[in-house]
Amino acid sequence: MPTPALALIRIVVMTPFATRNDAEMNAAGITVFLPKPLKQSRLLGCLAPAHTRPSRRKTALVETQLETGKDVRILLADDNVDNQKLSLRQLKKKLGYSAEAVGNGIEVLEALSRIPYDIVLMDCQMPEMDGYAASAEIRRREADFRHTAIIAMTANAMGGDREKCIEAGMDDYITKPVRIDALKSVLERWRPKVTE
Secondary structure (H helix, E strand, C coil), rough: CHHHHHHHCCCCCEEEECCCCCCHHHHHCCEEEEEEECCCHHHHHHCCCCCCCCHHHHHHHHHHHHHCCCCCEEEEEECCHHHHHHHHHHHHHHHCCCCEECCHHHHHHHHHHHHHCCCEEEECCCCCCCCCHHHHHHHHHHCCCCCCCEEEECCCCCCHHHHHHHHCCCCCCEECCCCHHHHHHHHHHHCCCCCC
């Protein structure tokens, strides 16, 4: 006997076969048919409500969520709590990224031992262990098996700072106060890419 609570669940079938029988699909309660290999555009289309054509607005929203990387794991390292709150708010509200925050290099290493973050936004000047030492230790631990993108964030804009960051194992560099356009650009450059 059919369960009413399950009637609203959409069933999506993925199959390597290019043929289908719509009558059989409807009888089985299948809402969407997706041939393999699966393409991102087709997947986006099936996220729209059943039996309706997705509006451009809804499709654009889904594409934006995918493109901005809702699944990108970001760790923010900054010893200033006010800076943490501001940066986390910018990441979430302005750019659509979620992130976690820690206060020094030791906490960065502890966090990375638990979660494989994709990007670390690393303040260079922190107590206990600064960003340079933390970055060097991350690279030592990763060796050739993994590469976490490390973006230096520093209030210093002196000549040689960028070179010092790169020597410590960081990948890129932005200055404080961080501008939204610079933050967006650096995250787009280093986040894992969504591919079809």
